[in-house]
Amino acid sequence: MPRRSATMLAATLLLIALLCASVLMRVPYSELSPGPTYNTLGAQDKAGTPVISISGHQTYPTTGHLNMTTVQVTGADYQPSLVSVVVGWLRDDVLVVPHDTLYPQGQTEQQSEQQNAEQFASSQDSAKTAALTELGIPIGNEVNVAAVVAGTPADGKLHAGDRIVAVDGTAITDMNQVADLVTKHAPGENVVFTVVPHDKDSMNPAPGDESQVTITTGKSPQSGKAMVGIQTQTGHSYPFKIDIGLQDVGGPSAGLMFSLGIIDKLTPTNLTGGEFVAGTGTIDDKGNVGPIGGISMKVIAARDAGAKFFFTPSDNCAEASKNTPNGLRLVKVNTLDDALKALGQIRAGQDSALASCTAS
Template sequence: MSRRAATLTAASVIVIVLAIIGSAMPVPYVALMPGPTSNTLGTNDKGQPLIRIDGRQTYPDGGHLNFTTVTYRGGPGGRIDLFTALRGWIAGDTAIVPEETIFPEDESPKKVDEENTRQMQDSQQSAEAAALHELGIPVTTRVVVDGIQKGRPADGVLKTGDEITAVDGAKVTNVAEVTGTMAKHKIGDSVTLGYTRAGKAATTTLKTVATPSGDRAAVGVVISDQYKFPFKIDISVGDIGGPSAGLMFSLAIIDKLTPGSLTRGTFIAGTGTITAKGEVGPIGGIQQKMIAARKAGATVFLTPKDNCPDAAASRPGGLRLVRADTLHGTVQALNALTTGKGDVPTCE
């Protein structure tokens, strides 16, 4: 065998060995890809309305207000291999991110899934509250215990599901009022909490301790606002998690509760978190979500203002970006877009 042939043979063997090693070598990265989109004005995979409203007159709209998702491959227990990561870096529709971006080191995959489910539930409540606020429909709030921190003063005293009704004798109806009163306490002070459990009222006095950061007084409860609506709104999205569909839920609820159409035949998709006050927040995976929207047929994509720079830099052809700052502003933007009357805020 000539020296050249031997060199080529050796090189080929090395390439094959590296290929075998690469195909089997797991790497601590996650591949993010465009996920399915769902029309908030349509039905879910069971053929049921994705958003159903009972106890209030609704109006049909056959248009599209699609929320978008991101799917992933990899993670603890199922890491992608080196070649998959390399292909993802080359592919235009895939993002390769460090594993800890999706799965923090101190949280198990199960915990991450549970947190995503909780975020979806919270986003639905916020979306409903924001939509009704936009329509001028009264909504009442209450403060509910979401969790108890083990070993803290509230552990063994309060329970998940308790409603906090008062702090130091003053009635509270939202989280801001609770945190505002707690901020007046010094570490080591005593605080009296009024609460209800299974319809029964009670009070407890707890001695505050420092938060993990050491800068505030706390008793070790995780609380959230819950809303009482004047009629029933059900949102059914299956096992999709995370908070990023909030804006689209709010728009669909508004569309269903008002005559006429927000879309007027335009295929609109979008993303964005929402607060009960109607503030739109940024999300992750904007590039993958835009690709998913365009593949589904969308020509307009509602984009949180903080995501605009990245969105504008990677916008798919044929997709118009409409900037979403607030729910109220987004409704106005859609009316201007579909009627041709008024300014439409953009990312470009």
């Protein structure tokens, strides 16, 4: 065989081998893509189940959209090929990130889902608190489970958002009481929590809602004392029932839109003026809006759903502005008050007055 032909054959075979390797080779990356959006003023499913339902207080009709946005992520066990990753990098509607970005330090998908569920429960509490504070409605206090550490005795028995009514029969009025009462036990002894689960009305529980949970204490690796593996926080009690009933959604990023949805339902003013507004952002009890992840995928999800305006945390503005979908106006917000002001401008048709995101 002539040398030139042999060289071309060898090169071709090498190229085929490299292509095969790129298809078969698995690399440690994960992918994010636009997820579904939910109108906080509307229903979450075909059965008409409202995203936000309020009872025990007057509510008002609403129109338009205040959509929260989500991101779909690949599972912890997902291992894309090198070709899939390269294709993802070239697409505008897929975000490829290192696997450890979503599942740090070998975190399992189940652990990630639990963490997201806890963040979601906490964000609902802050959204309710910020909304009612904005409306001048008094709020009480209670002691809640803030988080449950995976693999500890409380894992699967207590959940973020559970109200702790008593420990071993002692009424809980301060979060520090919980640790004090648990550490009175020796590791291996049982401690009894009286709780109202996070999906029940904690201040006005129906008969049977309040339950007793017995947990066998473990030994703290730091102090050697008894522990159950929970973090507690001072939560809030509300004078009427507000339910946020979304399933299979996690993380803290819907806080802002939940607050706006609650306010719209509790006030006679039609906040959107019939317009389609979407958005994202964490919220704290005081109404401060914080940044979130996956913003580039959320703006695409909003545009695809039909949104005209997108409320964007100011710290996400630069990233969101890089590839803003056509027809979508990014509105910069730092606080709940900023968002309410923007809605007033949208109702009045004063689009030019809106605080816009910029790429810088």
